[in-house]
Amino acid sequence: MLELCRAADVKPIHAEHLRAAIYRYGQTDIDAIAELPLQLREHIHRHTSSFAPACTASQQSADGTKKLLLGMADGKEVETVLIPGKGRITQCISTQVGCAVGCTFCLTATAGLTRNLTTAEMVAQVMAGRKLTDRNVRNLVLMGMGEPLHNYEQVAEFVRIATDPKGMAFSPRRVTLSTSGLIPGIRRMMEDDLPCNLALSLNATTDEVRSRIIPLNRKYPIAELMQAIHEYIECRGDKRVLIEYVLLGGINDTLADAQRLVELMHGLKCTVNLLPFNPYPGSLFERPDDRQLTTFRNVLVEASLVAVVRESRGRDISAACGQLKTEVKTSRRQRHGSL
Numbered sequence: 001m002l003e004l005c006r007a008a009d010v011k012p013i014h015a016e017h018l019r020a021a022i023y024r025y026g027q028t029d030i031d032a033i034a035e036l037p038l039q040l041r042e043h044i045h046r047h048t049s050s051f052a053p054a055c056t057a058s059q060q061s062a063d064g065t066k067k068l069l070l071g072m073a074d075g076k077e078v079e080t081v082l083i084p085g086k087g088r089i090t091q092c093i094s095t096q097v098g099c100a101v102g103c104t105f106c107l108t109a110t111a112g113l114t115r116n117l118t119t120a121e122m123v124a125q126v127m128a129g130r131k132l133t134d135r136n137v138r139n140l141v142l143m144g145m146g147e148p149l150h151n152y153e154q155v156a157e158f159v160r161i162a163t164d165p166k167g168m169a170f171s172p173r174r175v176t177l178s179t180s181g182l183i184p185g186i187r188r189m190m191e192d193d194l195p196c197n198l199a200l201s202l203n204a205t206t207d208e209v210r211s212r213i214i215p216l217n218r219k220y221p222i223a224e225l226m227q228a229i230h231e232y233i234e235c236r237g238d239k240r241v242l243i244e245y246v247l248l249g250g251i252n253d254t255l256a257d258a259q260r261l262v263e264l265m266h267g268l269k270c271t272v273n274l275l276p277f278n279p280y281p282g283s284l285f286e287r288p289d290d291r292q293l294t295t296f297r298n299v300l301v302e303a304s305l306v307a308v309v310r311e312s313r314g315r316d317i318s319a320a321c322g323q324l325k326t327e328v329k330t331s332r333r334q335r336h337g338s339l
């Protein structure tokens with residue numbers, strides 16, 4: 001925006017007006033931003049193109065969770081999810097169309113990676129969410145489709161815009177980036193002091209199981225990953241990281257797993273989110289039974305870990321990430337008779 005001001009030969013202060021109008025107040029009509037000099041408006045019209053993604057499908061769950069499918073300029077579609085909580089809404093943002101990591105329990109993985117999302121496309125998801133919720137989105141989690149650290153540059157820029165006090169003004173404590181464990185990306189977050197929380201999808205306690213369900217683990221095994229996480233906390237002085245653990249029935253939900261998880265978390269300031277596997281048509285895994293879930297959690301709690309069971313919200317509407325997109329694609333194919 002500063003560059004736009006420079007190119008239009010107007011005072012740099014107008015970049016702030018532009019930023020506040022678009023990012024803070026969701027204004028998409030440049031002519032409606034009264035503070036902008038005519039010269040800048042004309043320059044913007046001449047040299048930029050604007051695009052607002054169209055909502056191509058949406059679903060609302062009985063628990064209030066809303067899922068939106070947004071169509072981008074090239075026709076690709078991404079999901080964003082709005083999850084109501086106590087007096088606040090959390091929005092789940094996608095960072096890629098598809099994902100290259102290939103986790104065997106994840107629906108997004110099945111179609112591989114199509115492309116990275118641009119910063120503007122991530123900003124557009126927030127703008128769509130804010131519009132729908134009367135600007136009530138309080139938390140952003142980068143836990144939608146895609147591996148954010150495989151799209152570092154665009155995601156980092158998005159995080160900066162989201163937390164810019166003169167822009168979208170989310171508190172950095174309320175923006176969380178979740179990764180499947182890309183160590184170089186975690187190191188870049190440290191170097192750049194990226195203003196957000198870090199969540200790690202650990203999901204297993206042995207390299208044997210983790211490599212089976214998250215192929216990336218062969219390159220970045222658990223010991224090296226935990227070392228990087230410890231360094232991250234030390235370097236950033238962050239209070240705690242979020243550890244996500246998808247519980248797959250009979251695969252990573254045993255008592256021995258819970259005990260190993262306690263050991264892995266030793267000396268780490270963290271909150272553990274236990275995510276019971278959310279099945280989808282054709283999935284290879286099962287959700288653990290409730291008794292197993294309680295036993296697993298109790299082992300962690302007895303070892304003084306903060307452990308919370310997080311049910312997938314909106315289980316009655318295509319719940320796991322990537323599901324609305326898959327469902328819409330399937331029904332479109334069925335409508336066109338190609339199944």
Ligand code: SAH
Nearest residue numbers: 106143146147178179180201244277278320
């Ligand atoms: N790629 C990033 C962020 C997107 S996935 C990552 O993997 O961390 C967000 C979270 O959803 C991850 O913790 C992932 O392990 C979890 N997840 C994916 N598919 C799931 C499913 N079917 N059931 C429950 N959790 C799932």
Ligand code: SF4
Nearest residue numbers: 099101103106109180
């Ligand atoms: Fe990608 Fe995350 Fe799904 Fe793994 S869990 S395939 S990293 S989106």
